[in-house]
Amino acid sequence: MREFVSGTQMKQLDRYTIQEIGIPSLVLMERAARSVYDTMIKERLPLKKVLVLCGSGNNGADGVALARMLHLSNISVDVEILGNPSHFTTEMKQQIEIAKKYQVAFVKNKSLSEYTTIVDAIFGVGLDREVGGGYKEKIKEINQADAKVVAVDIPSGIDSATGKVLGCAVCADWTVSFAYEKLGTVFYEGAEYAGNVRVADIGIVKMPEICFPISTYTFEEKDLKEKLFRRESGNKGTFGKVLLIAGNEMTSGAALLSASSALHTGVGMVKVHTRKENRAILPVQLPEAMYCFYGKKEIKSEALAESLEWADVVGIGPGLGTNKQAEALLEFVLKYSKRPLVIDADGLNLLKSKLDLLEKYEYPVIMTPHLGEFSRLSGLSIKDWKQQPIELTNELAHRYNVTLVCKDARTVIADGGQNVYVNTTGNSGMATAGSGDVLTGILLGLLAQGYAPLDAAVMGVCVHGLAGDEAAKEKGKYAMVAGDLITYTGDVLKKRG
Numbered sequence: 001m002r003e004f005v006s007g008t009q010m011k012q013l014d015r016y017t018i019q020e021i022g023i024p025s026l027v028l029m030e031r032a033a034r035s036v037y038d039t040m041i042k043e044r045l046p047l048k049k050v051l052v053l054c055g056s057g058n059n060g061a062d063g064v065a066l067a068r069m070l071h072l073s074n075i076s077v078d079v080e081i082l083g084n085p086s087h088f089t090t091e092m093k094q095q096i097e098i099a100k101k102y103q104v105a106f107v108k109n110k111s112l113s114e115y116t117t118i119v120d121a122i123f124g125v126g127l128d129r130e131v132g133g134g135y136k137e138k139i140k141e142i143n144q145a146d147a148k149v150v151a152v153d154i155p156s157g158i159d160s161a162t163g164k165v166l167g168c169a170v171c172a173d174w175t176v177s178f179a180y181e182k183l184g185t186v187f188y189e190g191a192e193y194a195g196n197v198r199v200a201d202i203g204i205v206k207m208p209e210i211c212f213p214i215s216t217y218t219f220e221e222k223d224l225k226e227k228l229f230r231r232e233s234g235n236k237g238t239f240g241k242v243l244l245i246a247g248n249e250m251t252s253g254a255a256l257l258s259a260s261s262a263l264h265t266g267v268g269m270v271k272v273h274t275r276k277e278n279r280a281i282l283p284v285q286l287p288e289a290m291y292c293f294y295g296k297k298e299i300k301s302e303a304l305a306e307s308l309e310w311a312d313v314v315g316i317g318p319g320l321g322t323n324k325q326a327e328a329l330l331e332f333v334l335k336y337s338k339r340p341l342v343i344d345a346d347g348l349n350l351l352k353s354k355l356d357l358l359e360k361y362e363y364p365v366i367m368t369p370h371l372g373e374f375s376r377l378s379g380l381s382i383k384d385w386k387q388q389p390i391e392l393t394n395e396l397a398h399r400y401n402v403t404l405v406c407k408d409a410r411t412v413i414a415d416g417g418q419n420v421y422v423n424t425t426g427n428s429g430m431a432t433a434g435s436g437d438v439l440t441g442i443l444l445g446l447l448a449q450g451y452a453p454l455d456a457a458v459m460g461v462c463v464h465g466l467a468g469d470e471a472a473k474e475k476g477k478y479a480m481v482a483g484d485l486i487t488y489t490g491d492v493l494k495k496r497g
């Protein structure tokens with residue numbers, strides 16, 4: 001598991017390390033600069049002629065210290081300071097003084113074409129507003145230059161908490177982040193601007209010395225190996241029974257994808273409640289599942305009550321539609337189910353009028369909205385979410401007392417507690433119809449096998465993304481379809497299980 005921090009959290013850690021622990025700021029800075037230097041050497045960046053561009057804060061001071069190290073290694077390096085001298089931090093003033101004593105070359109407005117590597121030390125986690133004026137022009141110039149670009153801590157112009165480009169940003173080949181990777185290079189667009197990210201330990205205190213109200217992690221491939229467990233002596237009862245209520249007369253595909261995906265995640269049995277128009281197709285396509293079909297105006301409450309009793313977990317929503325019948329199904333489930341529940345897609349679209357029942361539901365619930373569904377559910381805009389993805393996902397999870405999986409290119413998972421997870425697996429090939437239905441199946445499969453809701457959610461989203469990455473490798477991001485995710489889910493579990 002890797003941990004991420006926002007710029008604000010990073011500043012708290014810096015402050016704590018310097019003021020409470022007593023490590024001098026310049027010591028941390030020396031290590032920070034050294035780690036960038038080491039990366040430049042190790043990654044064999046073209047160091048024929050290097051330019052270090054510095055702002056007036058401590059990110060700029062890191063840059064000046066780095067320039068000194070390069071200079072002392074006989075690498076040809078120039079430093080250009082963009083910031084206003086009246087805003088220099090104490091450390092910046094000290095670094096300039098030291099560098100000057102070593103005869104490091106300070107330049108102004110030289111053409112960038114002569115440099116083979118440019119170091120971006122303009123803004124770090126102290127960036128607090130849109131980038132404009134001369135800074136913007138310089139950043140555009142950097143992005144047009146042929147040189148390799150190394151960003152110090154975070155590419156300048158990227159918001160350290162959200163990944164948003166504040167006016168414009170440096171597009172780096174490498175980013176060396178200090179102590180923790182910043183959320184700004186985990187979320188898009190920052191993730192694309194950062195290039196390869198390396199995290200350097202510079203001696204800043206690690207949690208839990210400081211407790212944040214929310215800590216942010218990503219669950220990784222290697223964590224799967226530790227968590228996945230399948231008892232060799234198990235039978236189909238051991239591995240759980242899934243009831244899926246999905247698909248209307250026009251959307252058998254969604255039900256098929258979710259049910260098949262649950263089965264490919266290793267669950268013991270799956271039963272699908274769906275419209276009778278799907279009778280001709282579903283059992284043929286997926287004979288391994290059991291079925292209960294209902295007509296246009298009915299919900300077959302007796303059969304549904306029996307299935308709710310039979311199941312270990314219940315899923316509702318994929319392709320369900322939002323008509324009266326779908327609403328009645330959701331209402332019935334919320335009233336009578338006594339099992340962990342996954343609500344997706346149309347189930348979420350119908351939920352707004354059933355919040356009183358959701359509140360009374362006494363068993364674990366996982367909800368999997370994409371941002372449109374999140375917006376409808378919460379009354380907040382997608383733009384709001386993008387501004388505060390961690391906090392708003394956790395807040396809504398807390399408000400509804402559920403595990404919330406907010407699906408996006410970087411899915412955020414929270415249950416209202418102290419730990420929030422950002423998924424870093426997956427790729428743009430997954431932006432294809434039915435991809436979310438597959439995730440629902442995976443989550444149901446893991447829940448049915450006994451994983452706790454938050455574990456099932458973080459593992460499931462990670463597995464789904466890894467399956468997407470395998471599919472992209474084999475089929476390509478253009479050609480891959482949701483069904484491929486099911487096939488590769490099996491591969492992912494086989495390799496990591």
Ligand SMILES: NC(=O)C1=CN([C@@H]2O[C@H](COP(=O)(O)OP(=O)(O)OC[C@H]3O[C@@H](n4cnc5c(N)ncnc54)[C@H](OP(=O)(O)O)[C@@H]3O)[C@@H](O)[C@H]2O)[C@@H](O)CC1
Pocket residue numbers: 014015018025026028029032055056057058059060062083087089122123124125126127128129130131132135152153154178
């Ligand atoms: N000892 C430590 O603490 C350690 C810190 N470390 C390093 O320090 C970095 C944080 O340093 P920091 O806090 O000084 O902020 P930083 O990122 O340099 O930016 C602030 C400057 O930018 C300016 N500015 C901001 N936005 C702007 C805009 N849109 N347009 C124009 N100007 C803008 C702002 O200007 P002002 O607001 O004063 O006008 C101020 O001058 C961190 O990322 C890491 O690299 C490491 O060495 C480890 C030890």
Ligand SMILES: Nc1ncnc2c1ncn2[C@@H]1O[C@H](COP(=O)(O)OP(=O)(O)O)[C@@H](O)[C@H]1O
Pocket residue numbers: 345370407408409410411425426427428429430431432433434435436437438439464
């Ligand atoms: N660019 C991307 N990178 C990684 N994952 C993505 C990307 N785009 C979409 N996904 C994932 O694909 C799934 C899409 O789900 P959803 O929007 O519900 O689609 P559908 O309703 O068509 O099934 C989500 O799990 C989402 O996180």
Ligand SMILES: [K+]
Pocket residue numbers: 059120121122123124151152153154155156
């Ligand atoms: K930077």
